[in-house]
Amino acid sequence: MIIIENLWYRNLAIDALTIKPGITTIIGPNGSGKTTFLKICAGIIVPDSGTILIDNVPPRQTDVGWVNEYPDRNLLFVNVSDEIASPLRFRHDSCDSVDTAIKSYAGTMGITHLLKRAVRQLSGGEKILVSLAAALVHDPTVLVLDEYDSHLDARVKEKNEQIIRSSGAKYIIRCTQQMDTATHSDHVLFFDNGRVRYDGTPDQVFPFLKGTAYYPLLWGCLSSESP
């Protein structure tokens, strides 16, 4: 479990929140604290006060994969293959195992053709795919994705949804502005003005959002979705 208690960071305040293993999707207006919360989960920033523990340890002592909402802020290296290899090289994996992992992930994600490219030549969506590969290649316990899907087309997004689900990451915490994506989650958090306004399964949260822009258009119309 991820257990958060009395957490404060600037305008973000969460008294108590528990996140179970699975896919947790955060939705809400721009500036409501989604990215701040994700950065705390990833250990990129530490709260001013309060605690967050992931299976009883702080985020900075947990293996985390992270994709920033700004595609260029994910990329440290000149070439795609070096970028994807970097988490493995930082932990001193052998050259052979690094090469095998790069080829495996690139193949799975359909980006083998990009491996020799310079990252500056990539499109926005391609940069995100490379960032996602680098986030996943070291088999993180926690995968944190900040609106990574805002750069992807529907087919690539669907394919990567399956890759993310089968990645083995125990906790997948992401935010999105695609409400259809949010419906396919185990847990939904609606943030508003630095607070968790609604918290629960999609069935529990979306009824509260009826009449707002955050209510999935066909929610309840189709048999595969709950009323």
Place this chain on the structure above:
Amino acid sequence: MGVLIIRITLNRVHAIRDDWSLAASGTFDEGVHLVSGDVGSGKSTLALMIAGLLPLSGGSIEKEEITSTMLSLQFPELHVTGLTVAEECTSWGVPPDDILDTTGLSGKREVSPLSLSRGELNRLHLACILAKNHDLLLLDEPFSSLDCEEKEKLCTRIGQTSPGITIIFTHEQEILPRVTRIWEIVDGMLVDCGTPPDAFRNWHHVPPIIEKLTALGCRPDNLSLDDLREAACRIRG
């Protein structure tokens, strides 16, 4: 005196890079055009070429009666020149107070634009661009990072743009404006899918929600939320 017709014609335009290529031919008349395509298919490349910021590998682009062109890049951070949000507005030649009021960023007037969330920065950037009229407006992934309410507002705003050509390059699948014509890039070639709703039949990148509505016998007339809601109401009866 005859009526001036605004138009862009792409004559066998080509972009070639290593083993990747893009070919584009077609005519963009006045109205709102949507260009879709897979990741890396060349949407941004095409936008840059139409804007005149990227040399063509071949072919030509003919622009008729277009006196002002504006390209909104995919990454709003690349447009930033001001040290503060207010300076950024001024750099676009628009009064900061008006923009900050409409974007809800009045409280962030003196902060760096690069400290905004990406959605806030995109909201600021689009408000500055849309504050002026442009004969040719090229919007590369304008919906990226905007929250659902802001996406809806942007669609409304695009529908209110003055006469001219607006071309939206996007993979957004849920919240879109009413458009005049739909295009897509498939296998390295720009394809004219036609006008909605008939274009939905030919469109490889048709949004899943339109596919679902069509399968239920309620094909929407166009892409806007109003059109989708009207179609969804037909399901509910």
